[in-house]
Amino acid sequence: MRIFDLSLGQMLWSRRSVFLGLLLGGPIVIAVVLRIIDVLYRAGFQINGARTGGGTIFGLIIWILYIRFIVPVLGVFYGTALIADEVEDKTITYLFTRPISRSAVLLGKYLAYLVCTTLLVLPSVMIVFFVVVPTGGGSIAQAFPSLLSDVGMLVAGLMAYGAVFALVGTRLNRPLIVGLVFAFGWEPGVLFFPGYLKRATVMYYLQALVSHEMPQDSAVAMILQVFREVPAVSTSLAGLAVITGLSLWSAARAVEQREYVLEQ
Amino acid sequence: MTAVGTAPTAVGAATDGRGAAPQSEGTPFGTGRAARPGIVVAEHVSKWYGQVIGLNDVTVTVPAGITGLLGPNGAGKSTFMKVITGQLKPSKGSITVLGEPIWGNPALYFRIGFCPEQDAFYERMTGLEWVAALVRLNGSSESESLAIARHALEIVELTDAADKKIGAYSKGMRQRVKMAQALAHDPDLLILDEPLAGMDPIMRRKTIRLIKDWGRAGKSILVSSHILHEIESMTANILLINQGRILAEGNVHQIRDLIDEHPHTVYIKADQTRALAREFLTHDDVLSLKFEGEAVVVQTGRPDAFYARLTSLAASGELGIIHEVTSPDDNLQAVFQYLVKG
Numbered sequence: 001m002r003i004f005d006l007s008l009g010q011m012l013w014s015r016r017s018v019f020l021g022l023l024l025g026g027p028i029v030i031a032v033v034l035r036i037i038d039v040l041y042r043a044g045f046q047i048n049g050a051r052t053g054g055g056t057i058f059g060l061i062i063w064i065l066y067i068r069f070i071v072p073v074l075g076v077f078y079g080t081a082l083i084a085d086e087v088e089d090k091t092i093t094y095l096f097t098r099p100i101s102r103s104a105v106l107l108g109k110y111l112a113y114l115v116c117t118t119l120l121v122l123p124s125v126m127i128v129f130f131v132v133v134p135t136g137g138g139s140i141a142q143a144f145p146s147l148l149s150d151v152g153m154l155v156a157g158l159m160a161y162g163a164v165f166a167l168v169g170t171r172l173n174r175p176l177i178v179g180l181v182f183a184f185g186w187e188p189g190v191l192f193f194p195g196y197l198k199r200a201t202v203m204y205y206l207q208a209l210v211s212h213e214m215p216q217d218s219a220v221a222m223i224l225q226v227f228r229e230v231p232a233v234s235t236s237l238a239g240l241a242v243i244t245g246l247s248l249w250s251a252a253r254a255v256e257q258r259e260y261v262l263e264q
Numbered sequence: 265m266t267a268v269g270t271a272p273t274a275v276g277a278a279t280d281g282r283g284a285a286p287q288s289e290g291t292p293f294g295t296g297r298a299a300r301p302g303i304v305v306a307e308h309v310s311k312w313y314g315q316v317i318g319l320n321d322v323t324v325t326v327p328a329g330i331t332g333l334l335g336p337n338g339a340g341k342s343t344f345m346k347v348i349t350g351q352l353k354p355s356k357g358s359i360t361v362l363g364e365p366i367w368g369n370p371a372l373y374f375r376i377g378f379c380p381e382q383d384a385f386y387e388r389m390t391g392l393e394w395v396a397a398l399v400r401l402n403g404s405s406e407s408e409s410l411a412i413a414r415h416a417l418e419i420v421e422l423t424d425a426a427d428k429k430i431g432a433y434s435k436g437m438r439q440r441v442k443m444a445q446a447l448a449h450d451p452d453l454l455i456l457d458e459p460l461a462g463m464d465p466i467m468r469r470k471t472i473r474l475i476k477d478w479g480r481a482g483k484s485i486l487v488s489s490h491i492l493h494e495i496e497s498m499t500a501n502i503l504l505i506n507q508g509r510i511l512a513e514g515n516v517h518q519i520r521d522l523i524d525e526h527p528h529t530v531y532i533k534a535d536q537t538r539a540l541a542r543e544f545l546t547h548d549d550v551l552s553l554k555f556e557g558e559a560v561v562v563q564t565g566r567p568d569a570f571y572a573r574l575t576s577l578a579a580s581g582e583l584g585i586i587h588e589v590t591s592p593d594d595n596l597q598a599v600f601q602y603l604v605k606g
Contacts, residue, residue: 003401005397005400006397006400006401010388013388089384090380090382090384091385091386093351093378093380093382094380094398094445096350096351097349097350097351097373097376097378098370098373098398098402099370099371099372099373099374099401099402099403100370100373100401101370102370256368259351259353261313261352262382
């Protein structure tokens with residue numbers, strides 16, 4: 001927890017957090033634009049002629065913007081940097097010459113990442129929820145339980161991606177590039193292939209946690225149909241837990257064994 | 265003098281950090297001294313970075329008390345320090361610190377304090393926050409950590425700047441706050457990598473006094489430098505390292521005699537370099553002098569006398585503030601060449 005305390009402040013006030021905070025403003029801007037359109041034209045939103053409620057639009061934003069894009073981005077940028085930042089700043093020496101195991105340093109920093117990213121994502125999601133759900137006559141009260149499950153899904157995604165990219169960061173050189181290729185090449189690419197390969201992605205397990213009804217017969221729906229081989233919720237949760245646990249264990253082992261040669 | 269080869273005999277140099285090491289058998293280096301249990305024992309330690317060798321078959325015992333690790337940049341000092349602080353694992357051989365293997369043994373850091381060479385901090389933190397945060401990693405509570413950190417900052421005379429952001433510290437203050445984090449938890453062994461680099465003459469003198477005080481208090485200290493004069497003012501016991509090998513170990517005065525045969529270069533950054541230069545030129549021991557930007561670079565034949573005058577000048581302030589005093593490592597090169605040739 002001491003590493004957690006030390007790292008959380010560093011993470012929250014880092015330039016990375018400012019940049020990603022701005023990124024998290026993107027969905028808010030989109031939500032506000034949708035709301036303005038709704039107020040001005042009072043026609044609600046239609047997908048393929050069918051009237052679509054605010055709850056469904058919110059679900060689409062959560063899936064397409066947050067789960068498919070923002071959560072992996074947060075995972076890549078923070079996860080790969082958990083140890084790499086300290087190495088680059090040459091401050092790792094101070095942490096690795098204290099009576100605390102290196103794996104505890106990694107886990108403390110991972111927890112700090114989780115809290116930091118959740119604190120970044122949560123306000124954005126809440127604002128989008130309150131702006132978008134009332135469009136088309138949607139009810140905030142009715143949609144609130146699904147907000148909780150969405151937040152749970154986002155945290156599960158942050159946990160799994162953070163652990164995977166922590167592993168990438170501790171095992172590989174150029175972790176950011178590898179992480180980006182994994183998040184935006186491997187993950188979406190493999191989902192298009194039949195067979196078991198897709199089970200080696202985080203996204204495959206996150207799909208089952210989507211609580212919203214997705215609109216059908218649209219281009220978006222067609223894309224979403226590709227992922228319809230959806231595992232059971234329990235399988236998904238177990239899969240995410242295994243991915244997170246194994247990745248963290250392997251990352252911790254790497255940190256324990258690796259020598260960090262700082263450039264003078 | 266005994267120039268030790270690739271695998272010197274591990275001997276415990278008898279020094280208590282309070283002055284010249286008592287020598288016996290008439291040979292100042294390597295032989296004829298009573299063995300004492302070492303605080304650091306390296307046996308045939310080698311360290312490679314790919315094709316590059318950092319340490320080459322080093323066998324040495326660092327005794328209790330103050331020991332200076334002397335060598336030019338790139339000699340292997342920092343690699344040796346990183347190996348004995350458990351940051352690097354020897355490619356070959358074994359190393360024990362305070363009787364225990366250091367690699368993968370974090371509990372040992374309760375007894376070790378390390379001041380690294382690199383100028384790296386969490387810049388947004390204040391000195392007090394930073395030292396306290398690191399002390400907390402030793403298991404102290406928040407209030408204990410703050411009290412310990414305050415005390416450590418008091419020792420290094422940074423109390424007034426404790427609540428300033430480290431990013432606003434001068435080079436000398438940054439060196440001192442690094443030392444504060446190393447000594448805060450009252451370790452048995454302090455490992456200081458170039459602790460005087462960039463300090464002004466007055467702070468340099470105070471820090472040297474501080475290190476000697478710790479030695480007198482029974483602490484063991486391993487301090488590295490590429491400036492013999494610095495090491496000499498702290499201890500008589502040195503390890504001479506070059507090209508990854510311990511070339512010699514023992515009494516500093518023998519090395520000193522060799523070095524005095526060669527001009528010693530000092531780089532001084534100050535407010536009034538021209539006034540300083542005029543003052544320097546009134547003394548015979550200044551062999552040459554040139555200006556480099558805001559600094560004056562002096563070659564002296566008697567570094568002792570020169571440094572003493574410089575410290576007095578800095579203390580009096582009559583010729584303005586002296587910001588930084590450094591010495592390039594070429595002073596040692598001739599001596600190392602001599603030792604390597606045997």
